[in-house]
Amino acid sequence: MASKHKRFTKVGTDIDEVKRLNSQSGLSYNEVKQLLARQYIKNKK
Numbered sequence: 001m002a003s004k005h006k007r008f009t010k011v012g013t014d015i016d017e018v019k020r021l022n023s024q025s026g027l028s029y030n031e032v033k034q035l036l037a038r039q040y041i042k043n044k045k
Contacts (some may be wrong), residue, residue, distance in 0.1 A: 009028040027035070 009015065
């Protein structure tokens with residue numbers, strides 16, 4: 001059940017909005033590093 005109350009940080013940032021935008025932003029820094037490492041190993045063979 002979703003809460004009707006929005007959650008905000010002390011400075012007023014909407015936590016749920018940040019999470020929603022992050023989920024739409026694509027690959028994370030670590031995911032990119034992992035993908036590049038896999039491609040490097042694959043091409044090195």
